[in-house]
Amino acid sequence: MDKLLNGSENMTNLLWIKNDLRLEDNTALINAIGDTLKYNEKLLIIFYIDPKQMKTGEMSHDYFFKSVDIFYKTLKSLGLDMFFLYGDLSKSFNKLVHDFPDINRFYYNCDESGYGYFRDMKVIEIFKEASVKCIGFMDKHLHQAKEIMTSSNSNYKVFTPYYLKWKDRLKNSELLIDFGRIKSVNYEDHGGKDLYAKEKYLEIIKGIKNSFDGIIGEESGNKILFKFKEEKLSNYHVTRDYPYLDPTSHISSFLATGQISIRKVYRIVEEAEYSSGKEAFIRELAWRDFFNMLYHFNPKQKEEPLNDKYKSLNWVNDKDQIDAWMKGKTGFPIVDAAMRQLNSEGFIHNRLRMIAASFLVKDLLVDWRIGERYFANKLIDYDSSSNIGNWQWIASVGVDSVPYFRIFNPISQSIKFDQEGVFIRKYVKELADLPYPYIHQPYKYKDKIKKEYGLDLNKVYKEPIIDHNIQRQKAIEMFKKYGGNL
Numbered sequence: 001m002d003k004l005l006n007g008s009e010n011m012t013n014l015l016w017i018k019n020d021l022r023l024e025d026n027t028a029l030i031n032a033i034g035d036t037l038k039y040n041e042k043l044l045i046i047f048y049i050d051p052k053q054m055k056t057g058e059m060s061h062d063y064f065f066k067s068v069d070i071f072y073k074t075l076k077s078l079g080l081d082m083f084f085l086y087g088d089l090s091k092s093f094n095k096l097v098h099d100f101p102d103i104n105r106f107y108y109n110c111d112e113s114g115y116g117y118f119r120d121m122k123v124i125e126i127f128k129e130a131s132v133k134c135i136g137f138m139d140k141h142l143h144q145a146k147e148i149m150t151s152s153n154s155n156y157k158v159f160t161p162y163y164l165k166w167k168d169r170l171k172n173s174e175l176l177i178d179f180g181r182i183k184s185v186n187y188e189d190h191g192g193k194d195l196y197a198k199e200k201y202l203e204i205i206k207g208i209k210n211s212f213d214g215i216i217g218e219e220s221g222n223k224i225l226f227k228f229k230e231e232k233l234s235n236y237h238v239t240r241d242y243p244y245l246d247p248t249s250h251i252s253s254f255l256a257t258g259q260i261s262i263r264k265v266y267r268i269v270e271e272a273e274y275s276s277g278k279e280a281f282i283r284e285l286a287w288r289d290f291f292n293m294l295y296h297f298n299p300k301q302k303e304e305p306l307n308d309k310y311k312s313l314n315w316v317n318d319k320d321q322i323d324a325w326m327k328g329k330t331g332f333p334i335v336d337a338a339m340r341q342l343n344s345e346g347f348i349h350n351r352l353r354m355i356a357a358s359f360l361v362k363d364l365l366v367d368w369r370i371g372e373r374y375f376a377n378k379l380i381d382y383d384s385s386s387n388i389g390n391w392q393w394i395a396s397v398g399v400d401s402v403p404y405f406r407i408f409n410p411i412s413q414s415i416k417f418d419q420e421g422v423f424i425r426k427y428v429k430e431l432a433d434l435p436y437p438y439i440h441q442p443y444k445y446k447d448k449i450k451k452e453y454g455l456d457l458n459k460v461y462k463e464p465i466i467d468h469n470i471q472r473q474k475a476i477e478m479f480k481k482y483g484g485n486l
Helices: 027-038 059-077 089-099 114-129 159-168 179-183 195-206 218-231 233-239 252-257 262-271 276-297 319-327 333-345 350-363 368-378 384-395 410-417 422-427 442-453 468-481
Strands: 012-017 042-049 083-086 103-109 133-137
Touching (some): 027 042, 027 103, 027 179, 042 059, 042 089, 059 218, 059 252, 089 114, 103 114, 114 133, 159 276, 218 233, 218 262, 333 368, 333 410, 350 368, 350 384, 350 468, 368 384
Parallel strands (some): 042 083, 103 133
8 A cells, every 4th residue: 555645745656758758648657747736746757777788889778778868858848857767676676766766656657578577576565565556557558468368368469359459449648748747746855866877878879879850759759650650651551562662651669769659650640541551551560469469478488489389490590600790791682682681770671571581581581580680689669578479470380370381482572572673772772773673683694794883793792501491392391390380
């Protein structure tokens, strides 16, 4: 129970900010502010940095902490502050309880899966032992993991029946925030008790090399969302597979860091006139919930395939080939363009994620977990449940996955979705002068290229590291050995 049921100006409410870096429609934040004002209490906003989760030097690391810094400065502009924790989880939060003995209530937005779920459980246990009331909110998905179940009360394993129930389920509305009320909050004076952690935080911010202009911050997220609705949504179902058109919403990084609310995204899209593009995009939002549900009910999914018969697949895992894939030097231009985009921007177009992932697991016969971890390090829009779910899907080791014998031909995919090579030229600059069809498989036309363009491919671009047709058959045989049926 509350330490003081009626509240007091001497009591402190705690708000934990994680990957929910926004003011608008932030369920925990709005409730914490409301209760703090209602009971005339004080508010302490905290942010915890786990050094074990740090990915210094990676684009994903820089993007996340730059997002944190924008949010922190927004709070400061409203007269609020943020208290930093750094170090071992248990030690950090136990010290917090010791340093602030008057904590009354603890507000947070729940993580339902993966590292975040188990981290939350440890923190909640610490506060409950200190007689602090813990108030969690389901804020990050349109429907929580346990909300949509089968008639036998088990979790869905196939997307389509899940989606049919999902789309008929009422969605929660956004919570409105009164910025005037924020400015009237009595903030807890922490007296610099986070000096060490604050210095660590400032050290992290100082090390960020990218500005991410226009693709970061709550304000930018809203602009991008509205622009997508007005200019791209209606044709999304047609254009989304063509990376050179840049047709996607570009809100995934804002959702992953919580700089925009999923309920706001749904509302804005729902307000648009009906179109096949609108339906296709809403279906993607349902996939996001579906993958969260799967990871919640299968907490070992990051390391174990959901399809048990594929737990012992005999992956080749050739280190040189893995390195070539990571660096975008496979000799397959569309794969190389995708990986170079990832390495330079922390983002890959969705169709290219599938092409690059399929190439790794079914052409190079590399364990999908290696690819999942690489994407996790690089993507600025990394969402654990979606990334893991999609990797298992393309590797044919999950539930409702692509059949194992469906193997993307990187050359066919390249011609189909980037026929003129516009996207390839942007990232594989050594091939920028080559036209269709040379640009898709340059070594097939090596002699013509040298004769017509004076370009010696051997000096500028790597020869294909595998033969797709041979590797395709090897992949099929590997899966058949472990129980796959054609």
